[in-house]
Amino acid sequence: MTGNEVTHVGRPGEIQSDRVVETNNIIAPGFISMHTHMHESPVDKGIAEDIDKRQFWSTNLIEILPPRSEALTRNDREVCTRVSIAEHLRTGTTTVMQMGPDSDYTAKECDRVGLRAYIGESYRSGSWYTSNGKTVDYSWLDDDGQEDFERAVDFASRHVNTDRSRLVTGFLNPSQVDTCSEDLLRQTELVSAKLGVLIQIHAAQSYSEFYEMTRRHGKTPIEWLNSIGLLNDRMIIGHGLFVTGSSWTNFPGDDVGLISAAGTSVAYNPWVFARNGIAMETFDAYRSRGTRVLLGTDTTTQSMLHSMRWASIITKVLEKRSDAGLAADVFNAATVEAANTLRRDDLGRIEAGAKADLTFWRTDSHFMTPTRDPIRSIVYYAEAEDIEATMVDGKIVMRDGEVKGLDTAQDLRDLQKTAEEMWSGWQNHDWAGRTIDQHIQPVYGDYNM
Template sequence: HLRTGATTVMQMGVESDYVARMCEEVGLRAFIGESYRSGEWFTPDGKNVEYRWFEDDGRAAFEGGLDFALRHRNPSGDALVTGFLNPSQVDTCSADLLRRTRDAADEHDLLMQTHAAQSYSEFHEMTRRHARTPIEWLDDIGFLSERTLIGHGLFLTGTSWTNFHGDDLGLLARSGTTVVYNPWVFARNGIIMESYDSYQKHGVKVCLGTDTTTQSMLLSMRWASIVTKVFEHRADVGEARDVFNAATVRAADVLRRPDLGRIEVGAKADLVFWKTDTLTMVPSRDPIRTIVYYAEHSDIDRVMVGGRFSYENNAVRGLDEASDRRALQEASERVWEGWPSHDWASRTMDEHVPLSYPEFETRR
């Protein structure tokens, strides 16, 4: 993240205490949520998605997530780490678990995030269970609010993805819920938001995320802008200024941190310093357009968080990046080797995801 110019991230998953320690060591501001859910999905045949429900409805994991969030409330904003509540997905969380989350968030003034309207299977599963869209159901149980973030919020009524009657955008707008759009990771699978400008015209708050590899806000801004223009068949939508705001001031406001995402008196000294003499940064008449449409990660010179440089001289503070890269490759190879034990059909990784040039397999 620091190498790609991010000064604040929102991270969800497991091992939150470890993630928090690492963020503090390298100097990365982070909102972290320990994930929990009522059950998990699986496929028995590669066609159907089924669910395996936990006996305790995810309550023990919820208590762990709440404990982490309360230990990192950070009301002053001076700490690097702030906790939030993270029920994983709308289709893997019961109404009771989500209501517990909402009540705890209200009581302790915490943000909460879940995944909803993120896939065909989830959308149709929720309409099958409840005769309600994922967004309608979340509204019914009182989960949508100003403190709620929804990733990814793409499969909504009124879009070609669902061709379903309703007013999901209106529900999101009236409740003050924020949609976190991750354009690159979905666009590479042929899925886009319909559309970024349309959501905003309906009054829906939208900010940008990165999701999985590569965790680059430069790519997120660029793809958010370009796919919006392509979808709308217009050049005057998805403007550089707007996607830049979605990655900075708008995201900071959603996190209820008016001291982040901007350069002004009273704001935290979280700054990205750019090289202005590279081939991708020159010529530059409008630096915002230059950054959104042309800049590369190599154009980032230094990154400051809280008045201290976390990235400079092509290195992240406190990391042995060569060692970390080797460890990442080795860990990935262990996952690939063990892939058959996780796949419903016991396929190898090469069978499941063939190489771009399979003949290379015989030579590596």
């Protein structure tokens, strides 16, 4: 290594070095999470699991996420962001693709602590809601989301990062396909082409969205995006699960073929959807069509170890084959394939000229011993505690669970307080005025007796 770059990969003694560090660690590329919401994800624990969501086809989007998001203050979101930065670094992620508000704060903290980040300030034309727990309706902004779009363009313009010298790079995030107008999306594509920045949009993420888009346009979400010129190699589809030919939609067509032909990538978040009984059908099937499938952390737990492991296991179960969802394929999706979509030949790999974004894995722990095949050990067995250190841009930013520059103990205390305040005010944001315990009952009732 020299500075923030890898300069040579080979056997000891092949080159002269000013300093030699001997280690028994497995040294691997840092993970790249292609889908994060760091400003709110930590508070999802305990409110997103085991709930009857039949009316909305198992999604959390309609009844769970709106009251959660509405309850969070800016200070709450900043607490969540700091906790999320630590969580990603502790689980081996060195680059995130973050979508949400407060982008300047997120950029400042990522740069200060040392997490490489692609950040998109979210915007949309409106939002969904339910007023009766039965139907999904939409509320539209008078300006079609123009003010928020301009703020997002300003952020992206200030963080183009063409020379790759900074940790933070901007991109565009029109939030969801069903909450953005055609005009807003066409403006997004024009700015993306002009600045040369990426786009990520949530699409094909729920059956309610799929139904709404076919009702509006007579086209699936993917077909509609393709028809207005949004599918290309600068576009990333967040989720991309509810597509033609899947068991969820029972709808003919070739959405995956359209995605593949356009060179568009898909960011898959297997753990988050699997706990709601939803899965990509399948990781291998998409890839066999030529679609680049990447992995993200999305809500909670924000661990690419979870994402790789669940992507592999779910694919094996759905394909009914032990040689499906291979460790190599999910590891590549979490590293080099993600870097390729980001147009970064200096990330996601260890080779001369690559950035020194590295993870150092113990080989003497319960979960990593014995190690015969490092990649299989990491994908199927490793835990966060097996990561001795995480390096970003040539600097150690996490060692033995401690993230430099963050008071994680205080942040976790603040997170608990934030969550308790959110729970206590749940009825103020729920459509039916239910308390948190009425809406999402604890497993064994009241724990405070």
